[in-house]
Every structure is written in structure tokens, then in C-alpha cells.
Amino acid sequence: MSIKTLVINPGSTSTKVGVFEDETLLFEETLRHSTEEISQYASIIDQKDFRKDIILNFLKNKNCDPKTLNVIVGRGGLLKPIPGGTYAVSEALLADLKAGVQGQHASNLGGILAREIGDEIGVPSYIVDPVVVDELTPMARVSGMPELPRRSIFHALNQKAVARRFAKEQGKKYEELNLIVIHMGGGVSVGAHCKGKIVDVNNILDGEGCFSPERSGTVPVGDLVKMCFSGDYTEKEIYKKICGGGGFNGYLHTNDARVVEKMVAEGNAEAKLVQDAFYYQIAKDAGAMAAVLHGQVDQIILTGGIAYAPLTREKLTESLGWIAPITVYPGEDELLALCQGALRVMTGEEEPKTY
Secondary structure, three states: OOEEOOOOOOOOOOEEEEEOOOOOOEEEEEEEHHHHHOOOOOOOOOHHHHHHHHHHHHHHHHOOHHHOEEEEEEEEEOOOOOOOOEEEOOHHHHHHHHHHHOOOOOOOHHHHHHHHHHHHOOOOOOEEEOOOOOOHHHHHHHHOOOOHHHHHHHHHHHHHHHHHHHHOOOOOOOHHHHEEEEOOOEEEEEEEEEEEEEEEEOOOOOOOOOOOOOEEEOOOOOHHHHHHHHOOOOHHHHHHHHHHOOOHHHHHOOOOOHHHHHHHHHHOOHHHHHHHHHHHHHHHHHHHHHHHHOOOOOOEEEEEEEEEEEEHHHHHHHHHHHOOOOOEEEEEEHHHHHHHHHHHHHHOOOOEEOO
């Protein structure tokens, strides 16, 4: 018997929705929300009924009766740090999504909407591998400053999904392999996957690791402290330099890697330097993760939007090919990854985790 899944992935100005039969996509849509619509609501949680009505109207327009669905899965939000996996949307999980225990973000609505729609039609609701997946070893948490332990915030959903995909294609279990996964989008995360757990990864939210199209990555800390106390910047402006205005945006005033590549092709020397430094820093971080895995790396996986560029494979193979073979899974098919997480539980392949 096939399993029909509704997948809900809320973003700041859109809600991506898809309906799957097993792993086959029946239909999907990115439901866009204007600034005027969103600005009517004082908080993200206040948008719940607005987004729910849009989702249900979308299903109606597709002649999809919600009662034909077997399971609802939503994007996980900023919960407390948890191991990877598929989690039932329990009362405790629901409460923390509403409270925003690590911050308010549109993704918090994923589990809330899944639970509400699921309860109404009497089917289970889940979230899968939220950004707060934390499987760091105790040693990896030590930063050098006791007050500031390292935190795990990264592209957990896509990193886990491509790692499992590679394992399946090799006829192996994810838990049998050591992998380095490099996700390259607006932020870049480089994770060391050791036998099914991501034991080390850079925090892409607060400025750690390689720079990216929108993030500064690790910067000289002493100079950053001086900048913070110079009186020239507000706290908000400093944070914008770290997350949003750093990386490509800071140097070249674009967050589009394709534009940077065009600038390089046109002879822009600064763009060439920044692009070379971008791949250099990614390779340096991946080399560090190879050390974390004691050099026992089965495969390096490149993923995210920037992995579409042939130059990405060329540059990173040149720097990292001596460590392990390289596989490219460009993009980030989040709807399918969420669906697969729910299916693993619905088919009994995995037990749902408790938050």
C-alpha cells in the first residue's frame, strides 16, 4: 500500500508545499507571500492560520482531499539541540516551536502546521533533521573560551539526505560510512559524518568556518572586538556584516556565485581573488574534517546550489581529490528529504525519535 505525504516547508516570504505518493512527487508549489501580507502579523507564530488557509486552498485547487493523506511532515525549526532523525510533533516539541527557544524563524511553523493539519484528519505529524541537529563530540564543543562553547547550526536536512542517498546508491548503510559533506549555498557548511553522526561541523549562522556568498565565516577575533567597540557600528550592523552582508556580498556586492564567475570571466582581478579564496577556504575546512575522521574518509559529497557549477567540482577535486573520491549532488531537494524522513518511520525502517 502506498503512503501519501503532505510536506510543508515554510520560509520567510514563501511556503513550499508538496504531495508525494511514496517517493514520487505528485505536485508541488512555492506559495509566495508579499511583504504587505506578512507585515500584518506581529510575530511569525501569528502567521499560522494565514499559512494554513493557503495550504488547504492549494490542496483544494489540486483536487487533493486532505483525508486521503497518510502523514504530514514539516520543516523543523529552531528547537533545542537534538540528534538527527525524524521526530513526532509532540506537545513538548510544539511548545518549544511556539516559544522559539533558539529564536523565531519561519521554519518553526513547519511542525506547528503539520501537527494541526495532521490532528484534524487523524494522521501522524513529524519534523525531520532541523537546523539544530547537534551530534558534536564533547571535544568538538570546546572553543577555547569556556563561556562560548561551539554550537551546531547548519544545513542538517540536506547534509543528512545526500549522505543517506550516497550510502543507498553504494548498497551500504549510512551508519557504515565516513563522509565529508560540503553544502554550498548562501552559507557553506562542511560536516564530518562518522558512522551516521555529524561529529563536527561549522556553525553557519554566527560566523564560523569558510566565508560564503552571504556569511563572513571566521574572522580575526581581536579586530572584530575593536570594531564592535569603535562606536562606528551598532550591534545590528556588526551582525549584518557577519550574517547577510559578509563573504561575496562584502567584497563584491553580490550573493550570486554565477555573477562572481561572470566577473572573473570578464577579467575582474578582485573577483578572481575572492573566488579563489572561497574555494581555498572550503578545501581547508574539508581538510580539517578529514583530520577529525583520522583520514578514514569514504567519500566527499558536494551539494547545494553552488555545486551546479562545473568550476566547483574542478576546484575542489584539485584540492581534495587526494583525500577521497568526490560525488556531486547539486541543489537541495528539501521536500523530498522531508518526505523520505517521514517514510522511514511510516515503513518501520526507523523508529520515530522523542523530543
